[in-house]
Amino acid sequence: MDSCRNGCLILALVALLCLSVSASPNVLSEADKKFGTELLIKSEGSVSTLEEKYQLLRSFQVLGIRREELITCSEVEAVLMSSTSVKDLFYASKCGETLLCSFQESALKTTVSRLLSSLDNTEALLDIHFSLGTLAFLKVQFPVALNDPVSIFQKIKVLSAEDGSWKYNPDDAGTSAKAAGTALETMGDLISLAGQAFDDAKIRYLKGVASKLFEFLEKYADDGTQFIDERPLDGLYGGGGPLAATSQVVKGVAVVASHTSGHIEVPAERVISVAKFFLTAGIHGSLLDMFHVLDGLGVLDKNRFLVPVILSVRPSVLSLSAKEVFKISTTTVLGSPVSATITLRKAVRANEKEPFLLNQVLESDETKGVHNLNDILNKLDIGSYDLTFKVKILEEGRYATEPITIRRVLVTGVASIPEVEVGVLDSDTGSTDYVKRWNPMSKEVVSLYATHLQKLYFGLDILSPRQEQFIPHQAFLKLKHETKVEHLFLLKPSGKKLELSLNLLGLVEKLNYLSGIYTIDLIVGDVAMENPVMWNLGTVELDLPEPPEGKVKLTSQAESPFKYGPRPEITHMFRPAEKRAPPTLSNTFLALTLVPLLGFLVGLKLLNTNMKNFPSSGLPVLAALLFHLGIGSILGLYALFWLKLNLFQTLKLLALLGTVLTVPGYYILSHLADASAPKVKSA
Amino acid sequence: MAMAGRAIQVSSIIVILLGIASGSLSLPPDRSLHPRILVLVDDLTVKSSHSLFFASLADRGYRLEFKLTSDPSLALTSYGEYLFDGLILFAPAAEHFGGSVDIASILDFVDSGRDLILAADVGMSETLRTIANECGVEFDEDSNAVVIDHLNFAESETDTEHSLIAADTFVASSAILGEKGAEAPVLFQGIAHSVAPANDLVIKVLSASASAYSANPEVQLNGPPSLSGTSISLVSVLQARNNARVLISGSLSLFSNKFFVFPFKKFGSSTSFQRSGNQMFAEEISKWVFHERGHLKAVNVHHHKVGNLEEPSMYRITDHIEYSVEIYEWTGKTWKPYVADDVQVQFYMMSPYILKTLNHNGQGLYTTSFQVPDVYGVFQFKLDYNRLGYTTLAISKQIPVRPFRHNEYERFIPAAYPYYSSSFSMMFGFFLFGVVFLYHK
Structure with missing residues (x-):
């Protein structure tokens, strides 16, 4: 995982690099700063711990913004008076330093004595760092005397390794450069607290460590960007990645430089490569990353060992039609101007080899550190150009810069198309x-x-x-x-x-x-x-000709209009009712169908029908009545069949009625036959 | 003992009553209220440079877990159970994954109905191309090609390729992009992809303009670019048949802090934007991808005859019937009633016999009534709801329809009165004749 972190970081930052024009990054522009400020303000809501509050305050400070609503001096004082955690005390004092608070000695007496006694009892680097850092801040307000500065010095020194890296605790397995940065910062604080106690040998030792630290730089990209990587050990003590490690080392060196006189040997190109690293990372990440970048840049911008100077060409996209001019400036990483003489060594059109302009000294505006590149303008056509500059800083020693800087610029203009x-x-x-x-x-x-x-x-x-x-x-x-x-x-x-x-x-x-x-x-x-x-x-x-046989002609690829969205409603068309005869016609026929029955009744009347054959008494009467009742009920059953019964019910009932009917039927019919038989015989 | 039993009974009745009273709120959440999301990055700086996007997810209750793609302990499942509800792949260059994760396991993850956000960038790996391909999206084969648009780019001091596209061709769907839609163009810097026009499941959410093309800005073109114009998709989404949602973006920077708060001016336009539409776009579309919007479910599908609340096993032709269904939308926390005027039901056998738009009461209850056609057979109540950005609802309920029974026909037809009367007069005559025949002397 950690082995990947380098490789992967490179991959991701290469992607980031693609965003910028040329490989070497520009200094933070006003837009970058505005953008970073906006992100910081956004993250204010989620800030809760003192450490985060300090990170925000410091980031704002580097960006030149004062935001006091985060924490007030009285809040800082309350923490300093009451807190027992050295870490909280440290970040409270850092907040106080950023806010330029001042406190009374009387109020913080117990805190000071507690810190002094804790220094005697601890061997952990971070605890010493927090305690000394707090005391160094308080010393600015009122006198603070350390009990035994040399023993503290030894305590820190004992954690160091041969190669210049450091441990956080005596029993740590590995060492790291970030810890060395912390150790240097702590030693710097120690010197500021009790400078008189250290002889030249110790100071020389410190300076040696400081210059050695830059040997831990690792190559980051082909453009000369370098950084200090995090070691597994750092992960156990807060981590923060390469940005935190690099920023801590730079800070350590700067603190030592500010509290010692004389010069610290640091190779100029390394300082520049670190500056480039911070500028490439940019300020558009999380609060923690932005803090490390801004803290690192803030230290690089103002320090006593070496201030990197970056050449920037603005605008990088020059419009011919807007009659813009190139302004070349040499500034520190945060944009403070630095006087220098700049020579345009050569100007080459992209993809061409022959330069069209050589060795041109640029006229400069001393006050702003801005140089104009006017002569080149009437020689430029639209396209990309590579400009190679040579920079010579007037004030050598304090500043470091790349002697040769190549910047790619784009010149735009209006092209004409006559017809x-x-x-x-x-x-x-x-x-x-x-x-x-x-x-x-x-x-x-x-x-x-x-x-x-x-x-x-x-x-x-x-x-x-x-x-x-x-x-x-x-x-x-x-x-x-x-x-x-x-x-x-x-x-x-x-x-x-x-x-x-x-x-x-x-x-x-x-x-x-x-x-x-x-x-x-x-x-x-x-x-x-x-x-x-x-x-x-x-x-x-x-x-065009028709397609040959077998070739399907592609037709419209239009989507179905109902792919999404409602479809037209469908209603069912019911079968229309059968055509029927009008009621008058059917009523007429109703009457007509009744005519035969009527005729039959009239006929019976005319024939003078009688019922004389009806049996007069006894069983035959009962049989006759039952027989006709039976026939009547079968006819009634037919009517019921029409009205409500189904075939099965009807047949069942019919079978029953039929069977029952046979008995009286047989009886009455045979009775009638017997009654009429003698007459037939006699006849 | 008896008392205790009674107490339990009473309390369960109260629970049931409460359930009825609270109505839709009693619906079980079904989906996790705090979904776990695995964020795979090929560099932890992405966590920092895209922190605003991740913070917006965390604020909405997502539990994010960041892992490097090379992490040897990577796993999507543990003992057959998925460990995450969603996956964010912000690792465009990842060739291999650590642990048990590979292309197949990521595709299985999607096939299990879980969601995926995939962001590509210049230098995209073959692995990611394969995953995108499986999701119906094809990236430009030239690995150095970027989307270039000389007419619709955002003016920026650092962009000398016109590859910082200010895109404003959005899909017209409030489900995907939210009610407000995007108020400013979305900044895009990355590679182009295309979606097959025949693929119904992939939707182009953000398309390039007609003047865009995909090419390597450093190289003079030899032939027309493989992708150009409006066929270039910048951001696409896939809604699979199992309602898994996948977001594929050709740009990782689209989600970055830098692009979220980037004031810019679009070339050729006089209005300059205080900030890009990226933050809103990314947040809204992530809401869609993680089912905070556009996820529907239909419950309580009922049908019955008018005037009879029992659901029958069969209808008769020409019956008057009522159909009702409740539809709810997931908000990430609760199910809220879904309100739309275009939900339709079909009464279907081989083809729709009836297609009717349902009425709703604004509380998620959709109803309609209609008369069963005079055709018998096995019908279905079919509700196919397929709207852009919403999960597809496809509910069908089978119901047979029978013809009239013989005794359900009309009984007294005026036109047939002559027939009735002739039969009955005939029967009456027969009866009379029988009596007369037997007893006349």
Whole structure:
């Protein structure tokens, strides 16, 4: 995991690098600072601990902003008086330092004595660091006397390793450069508290450690950026990654430098490489990372060992049409000007080898550290340039800078396209069937007609502001069919022109044999062009052959309109009712059907029917009544069948009634037969 | 003992009553209230440089766990159980993953209905391309190509490639982008991808403009670029059939702090924006991806005959029936009633016989009534709700429809009175004739 952290960090920061123009980073611009401030303000809400409050305060301080609502001096004093944690005391005192608070000795007497006694009892580097840091702050307010500074010095020194790295605790397994940075910072505080107790040998030792620390730098990217990596040990004591480690080392060296006289030997290019590291990381991360970057930059901006100076060219994108000029400045990492003489060694157009300008000393405005590059302007055309500068700082010793700086700048301007030639050529002879010069001013559209035996021709000139041929990165011609199928073609330079010749016979396959009207769009753009264009030139109606057998002609790719969204409602069409006779007709027939029954009744009347044969007494009467009741009920059953019963119920009942009916039926019929039999016989 | 039993009974009744009273609130959450998200990065600086995005997730109750892709203890599952509800892959260059994570396990993770955010960048690894490909998104094959737009870029001091795109072609869906939508263009710097037009599940959320193209800015073009114009998708989302959601962005920086608070001016336009729309876009779309919006569920599907609340096992043709369903949307914390005027139900056998839009009461209850067609067979109540950005609801309930029984037909047809009367007069005549025949003398 830790082995990856380097590699991965490089990968991610390479990605970050892609955002910036050139490999070497610029100093923090006003926009960067504003942006960082905004992020810091955003993170204010989630800040709770004293440590975080200090990180915010310090970050704001480096950015030149005073925000006192985070914590007040009285709050700091309350913590200093009451807290028993050395860490809290330390960060409270750091807050107090940032806010320039002042306190009374009487109020903090117990705190001081507690800190002094804790110094005697601890051997852990961080505890000593916190205690001494607090005391060093309090010493500015009122006198603080250490009991035995030399023994404390020895206590810290005993944690060091041969190579200049340090341990946090005597029983730690490994060592780290970050711990060495902390140790240096602690020693610096110790000197500020009891400087008179240290002889030259000890001071020399400290300075040696400080200059040695820069040997722990690791290469970060090819542009010379270097950083100090975190070791596994640091993970146990707060971590924070390479940013924290690098920032801590720089801080340690700076504290030692500020409390000792004389010079600390530090290679200039290393200090610059560290400055570059912080600038590359930038201020757009979490509060912790921003704090480490800003703290590191703050120390690099003002220190007594070596202040890195960065050359920056603004704007990095220069507009010829806006008549801008290059302003070259030499500043510290946070933007304070530093006087220097700058020579433009050479200016080369990107992708070319021959420089067109050599050794030009820039005129400077001493007060602002700004240098103007005016002579070059009338020689520039649109495009990218690599400018190589040589920097010589007037005040040597205090400042460090890269002797040679290369910056890539982009010059933009308005390119002109006088006209676009649009034509239809004959495929075989190449003779022009139709040609039209399309004018960008009037934008009058053309409408062409072409068959597959012809060619479409497009040609245009693009001229840079210096009236030279300019080849843009993007020069596309787009044919768009009514069905929204698009085809893109590239215009290529040929002689002095950008040309495109479309042989339609070879394109029928690509165009899917799709005849019809195509709109023609021309898109021309480039990073250096301030006037990219997207013009509709007009339309062309293509008459293409039918596709051969077996080829499916692609039709519209239009989406179903109901893919998302409601569909039209569907209602069911019910079967219409059967046609029926009108009631008058059926009523007439109803009456007619009753006529035969009526006739039958009338006939019975006319025949003078009687019931004389009806048995007169006894069992035959009962049988007759039962027989006719039975027949009546069967008829009634039929009526019920029609009204409500189903076939099965009916048949069951019918079987029952039928069986029952046979007994009286047989009896009465045989009785009637017996009664009439003698007459028949006698007759 | 008896008392205790009674007490339990009473309390359970109270619970039930409370459940009824609180209505929709009694719906079980179904989804985790504090989803666990695994954030895979190839460098821990991403955690810092994208901290605003992660903070917004953490504020919304997500438990984020950051891991390096090379971490040997990486695992998505433990004893067959998934350890996370979502995965954020902010590691464009990752070739391999540590532990038990690989392409297949990430795809299984999505197949199990869990969500994925994948951000690519220049120098994207083959591994990530494969994952994106499986999700229906194809990135430009040229690994050095970036999206360039000379007409729609954000003016910036450091961008000399016109690759800092100010994109404002959003998908028209308030479910995906929130009610407000994006108020400012979204800054994009990264690589282009395309989605197959035939793929219904992938939606282009942020598209490039007509003048955009994908190419290596350092190299002069030899032929037309493989991706250009509006076919370039910058950010796409996939909603799988199992409602797993995947967000694929061609730019990792889109989610970075730097782009969140980036004041810019779009080329050729006079309005300058105090800040980009990135923060809003990233937050809103992450709400969608993690199902805080657009996740529907339908419960209590009922149908019955008008005037009879029992659900029958069968309907008769021409019955009048009522259909009702309740639909709720997940907000990340609770289920709230879903309100829309376009929920439709079909009465379906081979093809829809009836398609009707449901009425709603504003509380999530959708109802309608209609008459069963005069065709019998096995029908279905089908509710297919497929809206852009919402989970698909597909509920079907089968119900047979029978014809009239013989005794359910009309009994007294005026036009048939002559037939009735002739039969009955005939029967009456027969009866009379029988009597007369037997007893006349």
